[in-house]
Amino acid sequence: MIGREEIAQAQESLARLREALGRTIVGQERTIEITIWALLGRGHVLLEGVPGLGKTLLVRALSRALGLSFSRIQCTPDLMPADILGTYVFSEDGFRFLPGPVFANIVLADEINRATPKTQSALLEAMQERQVTVGNTTYPLPHPFMVLATQNPIEMEGTYPLPEAQVDRFLFKAEVGFPREEELVEIIRRNTEGEGIVLPEPVLTREEVLLCQEVVAEYPVHGELLSYAARLVLATHPGARNAPEAVKKYVLYGASPRAGLALILGAKARAFLSGRFHLEVEDVQAAFRPALIHRVILNFRAEAEGVSPWEVLQEVLRAVPPP
Amino acid sequence: MDLARAERILKRVGLFLRLRRFLLAAGFSSFLALLFLHGIRLLSLSVSPFLFGLFSLPPLFALLWPLDMEKKLFWCGRRLGMGGRLAGLSAALRRGNPAFLAALLNCKPRPSRLLFPEILSLAFPLILVPLFLLPAGPPMGVLELPAPSKETALALAGSASEGRSTPLGAPSIPKLPPEFAGSPAPSALSLLFGEGVSQEEAVQRLAQEEGLLRRLAELLAQASQAGSLAEVASEVGGILQELGRPDLRAALAEALAPGREELEKAQALVETALEGISSLQAELSASLQPSEGERPQEALGVEGARVSPGEGGRPGGEILMDTEAEPALRPELEGKGEGLGLGVGFEPGAPVQPGTPREWERPEEAVGTAVRAGEGPVRTGVALALPGEPPSESPAEGAPPTPQEVELLLKEASLPPALREVVRRYFELLGGGGP
Numbered sequence: 001m002i003g004r005e006e007i008a009q010a011q012e013s014l015a016r017l018r019e020a021l022g023r024t025i026v027g028q029e030r031t032i033e034i035t036i037w038a039l040l041g042r043g044h045v046l047l048e049g050v051p052g053l054g055k056t057l058l059v060r061a062l063s064r065a066l067g068l069s070f071s072r073i074q075c076t077p078d079l080m081p082a083d084i085l086g087t088y089v090f091s092e093d094g095f096r097f098l099p100g101p102v103f104a105n106i107v108l109a110d111e112i113n114r115a116t117p118k119t120q121s122a123l124l125e126a127m128q129e130r131q132v133t134v135g136n137t138t139y140p141l142p143h144p145f146m147v148l149a150t151q152n153p154i155e156m157e158g159t160y161p162l163p164e165a166q167v168d169r170f171l172f173k174a175e176v177g178f179p180r181e182e183e184l185v186e187i188i189r190r191n192t193e194g195e196g197i198v199l200p201e202p203v204l205t206r207e208e209v210l211l212c213q214e215v216v217a218e219y220p221v222h223g224e225l226l227s228y229a230a231r232l233v234l235a236t237h238p239g240a241r242n243a244p245e246a247v248k249k250y251v252l253y254g255a256s257p258r259a260g261l262a263l264i265l266g267a268k269a270r271a272f273l274s275g276r277f278h279l280e281v282e283d284v285q286a287a288f289r290p291a292l293i294h295r296v297i298l299n300f301r302a303e304a305e306g307v308s309p310w311e312v313l314q315e316v317l318r319a320v321p322p323p
Numbered sequence: 324m325d326l327a328r329a330e331r332i333l334k335r336v337g338l339f340l341r342l343r344r345f346l347l348a349a350g351f352s353s354f355l356a357l358l359f360l361h362g363i364r365l366l367s368l369s370v371s372p373f374l375f376g377l378f379s380l381p382p383l384f385a386l387l388w389p390l391d392m393e394k395k396l397f398w399c400g401r402r403l404g405m406g407g408r409l410a411g412l413s414a415a416l417r418r419g420n421p422a423f424l425a426a427l428l429n430c431k432p433r434p435s436r437l438l439f440p441e442i443l444s445l446a447f448p449l450i451l452v453p454l455f456l457l458p459a460g461p462p463m464g465v466l467e468l469p470a471p472s473k474e475t476a477l478a479l480a481g482s483a484s485e486g487r488s489t490p491l492g493a494p495s496i497p498k499l500p501p502e503f504a505g506s507p508a509p510s511a512l513s514l515l516f517g518e519g520v521s522q523e524e525a526v527q528r529l530a531q532e533e534g535l536l537r538r539l540a541e542l543l544a545q546a547s548q549a550g551s552l553a554e555v556a557s558e559v560g561g562i563l564q565e566l567g568r569p570d571l572r573a574a575l576a577e578a579l580a581p582g583r584e585e586l587e588k589a590q591a592l593v594e595t596a597l598e599g600i601s602s603l604q605a606e607l608s609a610s611l612q613p614s615e616g617e618r619p620q621e622a623l624g625v626e627g628a629r630v631s632p633g634e635g636g637r638p639g640g641e642i643l644m645d646t647e648a649e650p651a652l653r654p655e656l657e658g659k660g661e662g663l664g665l666g667v668g669f670e671p672g673a674p675v676q677p678g679t680p681r682e683w684e685r686p687e688e689a690v691g692t693a694v695r696a697g698e699g700p701v702r703t704g705v706a707l708a709l710p711g712e713p714p715s716e717s718p719a720e721g722a723p724p725t726p727q728e729v730e731l732l733l734k735e736a737s738l739p740p741a742l743r744e745v746v747r748r749y750f751e752l753l754g755g756g757g758p
Contacts, residue, residue, distance in 0.1 A: 004422045220414035220423050222407070224397055277426040278411020281397060323397040323410075 002218045010215040013208040020065040020200035027183035034174040034290045040216040041265030043171025044147040053176045055150045059108040067202030068105035075115035081122035085132050102126050112149040113159040127169045171262045172290035219268040224323035229263040235316045244319035246312045250302035255295035262291035281322045325424045329416045337392045339434035343441050348385035350444030352378045367556035533600045535562050543590045552584050
């Protein structure tokens, strides 16, 4: 059972992490916050944004600040599953398993939509089961384990859109926005003066990260809030009784049950980051977009009319009354 | 320790939630009860006090009905400015996590704030309650008919009292003979109806008053037999409103107030008043006896009474009488009164001081204009005027009104259907069209 001291220690650790990331990354507070939510919720993040917005830098800074092992996979069309998972090599002692880059605490799958579906699927088991099966042997992944994948929403040529099953495994999707003018000025200044970008020193230990995850998991959630999250998820389904008109009109498939988990985990992490010991309705609402935006599949009509998933989700948020 | 404290906090919140629900239900019930009370007052109904006990049931149910507090915790938190802390406390209590419980208990909720502003829901009924505790006025619940104009009422009464038609729209008050002014009767009339009322009008109002009182006596007898005023309450209320004497009206209203219904007292009052009117009418007749001895009807200003066979606008001078009112009016018409008596506020036989101010005197009081079926100015006017018709000076004045004129008159008077038919039939009789 978590005690008050552990909670206080976890909150202090997290404050240090935010401060370290803030020193390295200019702006992008929302992206950093969602990434930390995913870390605390033992989930993975899909970072979507045009090139040059600091996605890779964020992941590198995070891994450094956390003091965890980090590996990067640059996805290309010729990337094979064994390149990610590992392979058997013959040595003097016979065949020996050589772990791939997935065997790290923080894994960056850069431009994941450039890898073939076969290679993308190699990550499925790793992300969900936190283990890898090669041949007849299953190898556990290190703990904590977090995949941060990036993708470019504009460039479609030579890419393979992630299958729904894989997209669903990302706890949150962070849409990395373009920096504001003052942020851009600061980015230019930091990259052109002195030593350039300086990655943070480790401010947390592995144990502290695990403690933070444990504290967030212990957060008490009231039944009405769980019910609210469930109603929100159900309302994204066109056949649901409480689905708004926009959902019935534009949604092909609604969010999976994992969306409900993401809502609550995100709400818990947000409450923890805010220094609160209880969840508010606003926590769930704040986690609504990153938890559901990649889980709702719109139909052809929505594409034809230029309706975005967020427009539909906003209708859902309006239609479902909070507790 | 923390568990017990958390439970105590949540119990307190639950208690105040119940109180809040009770307040809302009590406010709503009180409002309904006042509406109900107002309704039964309007309809002059009497209901068992136990019926009002039903209005206490919703607040009791609200207080005792099981409360799903878990569903209300977020709402309570917002009302108390605690956000989701109460819900978090409940969740932590359920999971039994001491660290979170201790952190969440670091607050002082004030659940009494849940009662505001709901407590104001009782304010409106509480403001209204004193108004309902005031003593009741005369029984209401009468269907208020649109009052005809004074001219119309007088024209109706005048034409009826003369027993013949008068030009429509021309007010006609029976003319008293000059000898009337010298008799003691005018002083008594002025005492009754005030100084500002002309003697002719006072005589007419005296007759109206008598008609109303006789009808009231009938209704009270009917109510006395039935044991309740409920069936005739509305008509009684209407008559009370039309009575010209405020003191009598107030005394009757008090006797017949809902909850009291002292029928015997009311009957005695009406009886006394009728005796007083009879005495006054006898006095009027007697005062005119020396000059118009053999025709006391004329002393009452009923010119139609002088009609001899063959005279007037009616062939053969046929006398039309209201068969209902005629027996009651016969002694007065024949001058067989019982002496001066003025009813309430006066001792029978006691000398009346002319000009003595009375609390109910209203010098400028107008003729009652509310017209009701089977009573009121038309009926009493008919009773006094039927004996005959005066000789007309011109054929146009003596001629009965045409049916069109009658319909116009009825339309202007806004009479109820029953009375409308009576008046129509009366004019048919005058015009010779009836049986």
